[in-house]
Amino acid sequence: MISQFFVLSQRGDNIVFRDYRGEVQKGSAEIFFRKVKFWEDGDLQEAPPVFNVDGVNYFHVKVVGLLFVATTRVNVSPSLVLELLQRIARVIKDYLGILNEDSLRKNFVLVYELLDEVIDFGYVQSTSTEMLKAYVFNEPLVVDAARLSPLGPASIFAQGTKRMPGIAVTKSVVATEPGGRRREEIFVDIIEKISITFSSSGYILTSEIDGTIQMKSYLSGNPEIRLALNDDLSIGRSQGSAYGYRSSSGSGTVVLDDCNFHESVRLDSFDIDRTLSLIPPDGEFPVMNYRMTQEFRPPFRINALIEEAGSLKAEVILKVSAEFASSVTANTIKVQMPLPKCTSRVSFELESGAVGQTTDFKEANKRLEWSLKKIVGGSEHTLRAKLTFAQESHVNITKESGPVSVTFTIPMYNASRLQVKYLQIAKKSATHEPYRWVRYVTQANSYVARI
Numbered sequence: 001m002i003s004q005f006f007v008l009s010q011r012g013d014n015i016v017f018r019d020y021r022g023e024v025q026k027g028s029a030e031i032f033f034r035k036v037k038f039w040e041d042g043d044l045q046e047a048p049p050v051f052n053v054d055g056v057n058y059f060h061v062k063v064v065g066l067l068f069v070a071t072t073r074v075n076v077s078p079s080l081v082l083e084l085l086q087r088i089a090r091v092i093k094d095y096l097g098i099l100n101e102d103s104l105r106k107n108f109v110l111v112y113e114l115l116d117e118v119i120d121f122g123y124v125q126s127t128s129t130e131m132l133k134a135y136v137f138n139e140p141l142v143v144d145a146a147r148l149s150p151l152g153p154a155s156i157f158a159q160g161t162k163r164m165p166g167i168a169v170t171k172s173v174v175a176t177e178p179g180g181r182r183r184e185e186i187f188v189d190i191i192e193k194i195s196i197t198f199s200s201s202g203y204i205l206t207s208e209i210d211g212t213i214q215m216k217s218y219l220s221g222n223p224e225i226r227l228a229l230n231d232d233l234s235i236g237r238s239q240g241s242a243y244g245y246r247s248s249s250g251s252g253t254v255v256l257d258d259c260n261f262h263e264s265v266r267l268d269s270f271d272i273d274r275t276l277s278l279i280p281p282d283g284e285f286p287v288m289n290y291r292m293t294q295e296f297r298p299p300f301r302i303n304a305l306i307e308e309a310g311s312l313k314a315e316v317i318l319k320v321s322a323e324f325a326s327s328v329t330a331n332t333i334k335v336q337m338p339l340p341k342c343t344s345r346v347s348f349e350l351e352s353g354a355v356g357q358t359t360d361f362k363e364a365n366k367r368l369e370w371s372l373k374k375i376v377g378g379s380e381h382t383l384r385a386k387l388t389f390a391q392e393s394h395v396n397i398t399k400e401s402g403p404v405s406v407t408f409t410i411p412m413y414n415a416s417r418l419q420v421k422y423l424q425i426a427k428k429s430a431t432h433e434p435y436r437w438v439r440y441v442t443q444a445n446s447y448v449a450r451i
Contacts, residue, residue, distance in 0.1 A: 008067040087127035094283035097172040103143040110138040129283030185435035193445035209292040217280040224426035259290035302449035316385040324377040335370040340400040344390040402451035
C-alpha cells in the first residue's frame, strides 16, 4: 500500500507529486532529499534504496538521473515497491518516448493521468502499457531527442552507425507518426552488466554477467514473433537445471547459470531449437533475464601499481588494455582509485598524443579519477600519477590505496556470446516490410582491480 509517490530531479526539485492516502506529512519530499543528499551512516557513501525516518518508510530508485520515490507507514515488501517504481518509470517512458525532466514537465497532465490509473488509493491496479491504453486518453507532447542525457540508453545507441537507430527508442508507443501512420519496426536489445574482481597479480577472482533481452515493438496488429538464440546454449551449470532445460547439443559453449522469461513467452520449442515465441505487448519489456558465471574474456585488463619514491612521495601507474576487437569502440570510460589519506597533491602524466582524456584529484575523499572519452579495441592506455604526502606515512601505502574501479559502456559487444540468430515476424504487412533491429550493449556493474 503506497501513501505517496513523487519524482525528484538531482537538484531536489519536485517534478511530480501524488498523495494517495494523506497519511504522510506534506514535507516528505524535502525530508527525503535532505536525508539522501547528506547521508551519513557508517561506511555507506550513498543512501540505501529503503530507509525509515520518523515512522515513514522511503523507497527509491534512480532512473536516468531522476529519483522515483514512494512512501508508506505500513510494513510492505521492499522488493515489491522497488519493482513497482521501476515499472512506473518504464510505463512513463513508453508513453513519453523520452524519460527526463523536460518530458515530465511538458507532459505533466498525461503523467498524472497514468499515475491515477496505475495506483488507486494506494493500491496497485496495473503497470501494463497495453492495458492502460484503454483508460489513458491524453496524447504525449514530443520533446527534442537532441537534449538526451549522454548516458541514457537511447543516447548509447544513438552514437553508432546505421545499424543502431538511436532515435527510435525515444518514440512513444502510443503516438502516431506524421501523416497518421506508424512506422512498422521492432527492437531487440541484449544488455549485459559485468561484475569482475581482479587480484593484484591480474588473475580473475570472481566474474558474473547479469543480462537481459529487452524488446520494444511498434508493430501493428500484434503479430507473433519468433526469436532464435544460439544452438549451443545450455542453461544450468549441472546436467539438470532447476528450470528443466538441457542443451540440445550436450554441453554448450554458452552456459547460463539460470534465466527467467516474460509471461508472454512460449517455450514450446525452446528445448529443441532454442526458439522463443511470443506476441509482444505494447511498450518496452524484458523477454528474458539471465545470469552467467562461466569464465568469459573480460573486455578490459586493469593493471595498477603504487610505489614509494621517497619519504613524502609515491608514484601510481595505471594501465587499461582493451581485450576486444578493433572494430568495437568503448565509450565513457572512467577509472577511479582511492589514494592514501595523507595525500595532499597529485600531478598527472598522460601518454603522448592522448586525446579525449581528463584527470582529476578529488581532495575531499582522496580519490584519483581518469576519464577516457573512448577506447578502440586492442589499444592500451597508461596514466602516471605522482603523489605528494602532507606527512610521512607510517603505514603500508599499498594497503591504504585502491581498489581500482572502472565504469564503461561498449555498444555492439557482448561478453557472454549470447546471440540472436534471427527475428521472425509471423504476419508481415502487405504493403511494406517491417524494420527489425537487434542491438548489443555491455556495461560495467562492478569492475574492480585490487592493488
